[in-house]
Amino acid sequence: MAGQRKILGDGSSNRRIFADVDQNSIIAQEEIFGPVVSIIDYDTVDEAIGIANNSDFGLNGSVFTTDLEKGLGVAARIHTGTVELNGSPAGFGAPRGWREKERTRS
Numbered sequence: 001m002a003g004q005r006k007i008l009g010d011g012s013s014n015r016r017i018f019a020d021v022d023q024n025s026i027i028a029q030e031e032i033f034g035p036v037v038s039i040i041d042y043d044t045v046d047e048a049i050g051i052a053n054n055s056d057f058g059l060n061g062s063v064f065t066t067d068l069e070k071g072l073g074v075a076a077r078i079h080t081g082t083v084e085l086n087g088s089p090a091g092f093g094a095p096r097g098w099r100e101k102e103r104t105r106s
Contacts, residue, residue, distance in 0.1 A: 014034040014035055014036075015034075015035045015036075016034070016035070016036045016037070017036075017037045017039070018036070018037070018038050018039065019039045020039070020041070021038040021039060021040050022040075023040050023051045023054050024054070028040060029055060029056070031057065045070075045074060048074075049074060049077050049078060052078050052079075052080075053077075053078065053079045058079055058080040058081060059080060059081050059082075060080055060081060060082050060083070060084065061075070061078040061080035061082070061083045061084070062083065062084045062085075062087070063075045063078070063083060063084070063085050063086070064086055064087070065085075065086065068085070068086075071085050071086070072085065
């Protein structure tokens with residue numbers, strides 16, 4: 001896969017970690033089943049939110065932070081069916097769903 005570099009994974013297992021991933025690349029945009037992590041760098045919180053929302057899919061998202069108030073604000077701006085904060089799963093009564101990007105009909 002061009003544009004990223006594998007930093008873990010040797011062929012003896014399915015575990016893979018990729019760094020320097022472009023947010024528009026296939027590995028960032030498609031669902032990959034298995035223990036795979038894609039690392040995408042960002043400089044600002046707004047840029048991170050833009051990366052998180054740059055997908056045709058959006059079943060679940062996660063925010064990790066030491067500032068819970070700021071984390072809740074970021075979570076509110078992520079367009080996914082559910083958002084976890086610091087690894088806590090969504091509550092039993094939390095809304096479920098997914099987002100599919102609006103498509104223009106020709």
